[in-house]
Amino acid sequence: MSSVAELKKQLKDLNLEYAKIKDLPKEERAAFGQKINQQKQALEQQIIEAEAKAEEVAVEALDITAPCDVNGEMPKFLSADHGSRHPLMTELDRVIGIYQSMGFDIMESRQLDDEFHMFDSLNFAKGHPARDGYDTFRTEEGFIPPAHTSTMQHRVLKAYKHKLDEGSAIAVAVPGRVYRNEDVDATHEHTFYQCEGVYVSKDCTLGNMLAILREFFEKYYGQKLNIKTQPGYFPFTEPSLEFLIEKPKSLGGKGDGWLEMLGCGMIHPNVLKMAGIDPTEYQGFAWGGGIDRLVMLRYGLNDVRNFEAAKLDFLKEF
Numbered sequence: 001m002s003s004v005a006e007l008k009k010q011l012k013d014l015n016l017e018y019a020k021i022k023d024l025p026k027e028e029r030a031a032f033g034q035k036i037n038q039q040k041q042a043l044e045q046q047i048i049e050a051e052a053k054a055e056e057v058a059v060e061a062l063d064i065t066a067p068c069d070v071n072g073e074m075p076k077f078l079s080a081d082h083g084s085r086h087p088l089m090t091e092l093d094r095v096i097g098i099y100q101s102m103g104f105d106i107m108e109s110r111q112l113d114d115e116f117h118m119f120d121s122l123n124f125a126k127g128h129p130a131r132d133g134y135d136t137f138r139t140e141e142g143f144i145p146p147a148h149t150s151t152m153q154h155r156v157l158k159a160y161k162h163k164l165d166e167g168s169a170i171a172v173a174v175p176g177r178v179y180r181n182e183d184v185d186a187t188h189e190h191t192f193y194q195c196e197g198v199y200v201s202k203d204c205t206l207g208n209m210l211a212i213l214r215e216f217f218e219k220y221y222g223q224k225l226n227i228k229t230q231p232g233y234f235p236f237t238e239p240s241l242e243f244l245i246e247k248p249k250s251l252g253g254k255g256d257g258w259l260e261m262l263g264c265g266m267i268h269p270n271v272l273k274m275a276g277i278d279p280t281e282y283q284g285f286a287w288g289g290g291i292d293r294l295v296m297l298r299y300g301l302n303d304v305r306n307f308e309a310a311k312l313d314f315l316k317e318f
Contacts, residue, residue, distance in 0.1 A: 004050045011043045087318040088193055088307055091295045092175055095195050098219045099173035102212065104197070107159070109176020112143045113151045121154035122236040123270045137179050145179035149196035149288050150236060152176070153267075156198045157275035164282060169201035175291070186303045193291035200267065200277065200284030206239075209264060209285040213243055217261065220294070221248045228258065237265025237286060259297070262289025 017036050021029050096106055118136070119128070129135070137145045144151075152174045160170040174196035182188045199209070214227050226246040234240045243264050247257040264287030269279035292304055299318075306314045 004047060004054060007043060007047045007050055011040065011047065014040055014043060084315065084318050086307075086315065087295050087299065088291060090318065091298065092193060092195075092291055094220070095291060095294070096173065096175055098216055099195075099197070101219075102171075102215065104171045104173045105160070107152060107156055107172050107174050109146060109149045109152050109174050109178075109194075109196070111145065111177065112139070113146050114144060115142075117154055118144045118146065118151045121271065121274045122150055123268050123274075124235045128235065135181055137181055146176065147180050148178055149174045149176045149194040150234075150286070152196060153198055153236065153271060153286060154275055157200065157272065157277060161275065161277060164200065164202075164277065169204070170198060170284065172198045174198070184305060186305065189292065189304045189308060191308055192304070194288050195291060196286065196288045198267075198284065198286045200272070200282055202282055204283060204285060206241075206266060206285065209266075209287070210243075213262075213264065213287065217245050223248055229264075232263050232265070234263055234265060236268050236271050237263075238268045240265035243287065243289075261293070262287050264288075 014036060018033075021033055024032055100106065136147050139145075146152075156172045156174060157170065160172060163170050176194060176196075177191065178194050179191055182190045184190055197212070199212070210227065210229070214225065217227075218225050225248060228244050228246075229241040230244065232240040232242040241264050242260050243262050244258045244260050247259055265285065267284040267286050272279040272282065272284065292307055295301065295307070296304060
C-alpha cells in the first residue's frame with residue numbers, strides 16, 4: 001500500500017483534472033466528471049485506511065529520563081545532574097518537613113475555590129471589602145483563585161473532625177499558592193506561596209500556639225529566637241495576633257530588629273460551628289504566613305518579583 005503522503009499527492013493531482021472539464025465537448029463532460037469522482041472517492045478511502053493502519057503501528061516506548069548523547073558524548077546541558085529546583089519549592093519542602101516532624105498532617109491547597117470557602121465559611125461579613133475586586137481575583141465563571149490558604153480551613157475541619165471524635169486533636173498544615181490583586185513591586189507580588197496551620201482540641205490555648213510557632217522558626221533557622229506578638233484583625237480568628245521574631249543572627253540580626261512573620265489567633269467560634277464542631281466543647285488556633293518571605297530572608301534577597309520572573313540567571317544561583 002502506498003504511504004499516506006503518496007496517496008495525498010495523488011489526490012491533489014487528481015483534483016487538477018477537474019479543470020479540464022470545461023474544455024471537453026458537452027456530451028463528454030458528464031462521463032469524465034463521473035470517472036474523476038469515482039477515482040477521488042477511492043483515493044480518499046485508501047487515505048483513511050492508510051492513516052488508520054499508521055496509528056495501529058506499535059510505537060517503541062521512549063524513556064525521557066534516560067541519558068542521551070550526541071555523537072557518542074553526553075553534552076553538559078543534557079546531563080542528568082544539570083539544573084536545579086526552584087528555591088520556593090526547596091523551601092516549601094523544608095517547611096512541610098518541619099511541620100511533619102511536629103506531628104502535623106499535610107493537606108495541599110487549591111488553585112481555584114469558591115465564595116463559600118473563601119469568605120462565608122471564614123466569618124467574612126457580606127459587605128466585607130475583601131470580597132470585592134480590590135483584593136480578590138475572580139474568573140468569568142465566578143471561581144476565586146485563593147487569596148489566602150485559610151480558604152482550606154473549613155475543609156480541614158470537616159475532613160479531620162473524626163480525630164476529635166477519637167479523642168485526638170486536629171493538627172494540619174496547608175501549603176499552597178495564593179493570588180492577590182496587588183500593585184507589584186520589590187516587596188509585593190500578585191502570586192506567592194503561603195502555609196496555613198490549623199490545630200483544634202478540647203483544651204488548646206494561645207500559649208500552645210506560640211510554643212508551636214517558636215518551635216517551627218527555631219527549627220527553620222537552627223537557633224534560639226526571641227518572639228513577640230502584637231494585636232491584629234482577621235474575621236476568622238478571635239483574638240487575632242501578628243507573630244514577630246527577632247531578626248536571627250544568621251541573617252544579620254543584632255538583637256535590634258523585629259520581623260513580622262505571619263498572622264494567627266484563636267479560631268472564631270463561628271468558623272468551628274460552620275464545620276459542625278461545637279465551640280463550647282472544642283477550641284482551636286490557626287496561622288498563615290508567606291513562604292516567599294522565608295526564602296528572601298534565608299538567602300538575603302531583595303526583590304520578590306524574581307521568583308515568578310523565570311530569569312535563568314537568578315534561578316541558577318540556587
